[in-house]
Amino acid sequence: xxxxxxxxxxxxxxxxxxxxxxxxxxxxxxxxxxxxxxxxxxxxxxxxxxxxxxxxxxxxxxxxxxxxxxxxxxxxxxxxxxxxxxxxxxxxxxxxxxxxxxxxxxxxxxxxxx
Amino acid sequence: xxxxxxxxxxxxxxxxxxxxxxxxxxxxxxxxxxxxxxxxxxxxxxxxxxxxxxxxxxxxxxxxxxxxxxxxxxxxxxxxxxxxxxxxxxxxxxxxxxxxxxxxxxxxxxxxxxx
Numbered sequence: 513x514x515x516x517x518x519x520x521x522x523x524x525x526x527x528x529x530x531x532x533x534x535x536x537x538x539x540x541x542x543x544x545x546x547x548x549x550x551x552x553x554x555x556x557x558x559x560x561x562x563x564x565x566x567x568x569x570x571x572x573x574x575x576x577x578x579x580x581x582x583x584x585x586x587x588x589x590x591x592x593x594x595x596x597x598x599x600x601x602x603x604x605x606x607x608x609x610x611x612x613x614x615x616x617x618x619x620x621x622x623x624x625x626x
Numbered sequence: 627x628x629x630x631x632x633x634x635x636x637x638x639x640x641x642x643x644x645x646x647x648x649x650x651x652x653x654x655x656x657x658x659x660x661x662x663x664x665x666x667x668x669x670x671x672x673x674x675x676x677x678x679x680x681x682x683x684x685x686x687x688x689x690x691x692x693x694x695x696x697x698x699x700x701x702x703x704x705x706x707x708x709x710x711x712x713x714x715x716x717x718x719x720x721x722x723x724x725x726x727x728x729x730x731x732x733x734x735x736x737x738x739x740x741x
Contacts, residue, residue, distance in 0.1 A: 544727045555716055555734040563727040606725035612657055613671050614724055
């Protein structure tokens with residue numbers, strides 16, 4: 513089965529500093545990779561996805577993600593973090609070819625301090 | 627532009643009671659599913675549907691029942707609530723398979739406590 517891993521449980525950054533949330537993947541063939549964000553007591557909101565093409569994918573709320581095939585990574589980035597970016601972030605990949613289910617990483621809690 | 631709508635947002639049940647979590651999507655998506663989210667367990671798939679009249683079990687189906695009589699609606703029924711079913715439940719939908727690059731959209735969640 514295809515999977516993703518998020519090596520950091522928590523990321524702490526100061527407001528205005530760059531934010532990076534790491535994700536590595538294990539897939540067969542071409543990967544489809546997704547990032548979601550979950551704010552407290554809210555559902556998962558789709559941020560962006562990689563299908564094919566440009567390695568730099570731009571998404572919602574000023575986030576972008578860089579696909580790196582050689583390092584099997586899909587790190588989420590934001591050039592200048594806001595306090596309001598404090599949330600739980602999930603990387604995800606389809607569990608298998610022709611599978612409906614997404615396999616999620618364990619999640620990374622981002623705290624942006626003022 | 628409602629997307630995926632879940633009700634209720636919060637619910638407290640007594641052990642043994644039954645209830646239905648409602649889910650509706652207005653995007654004409656073929657695929658719908660229910661996940662539960664528990665601390666340290668991540669998101670686990672309960673049931674899913676690939677179209678009206680078609681449902682199948684996910685990873686943790688025991689104690690839950692679903693039906694898909696229309697494209698829009700996918701209710702989740704708890705048959706006899708148990709404390710182990712205390713969780714946050716998310717309904718989700720996508721146009722086609724995410725393995726084809728389609729995005730899964732999630733509802734806002736239903737917080738269920740069984741006492």
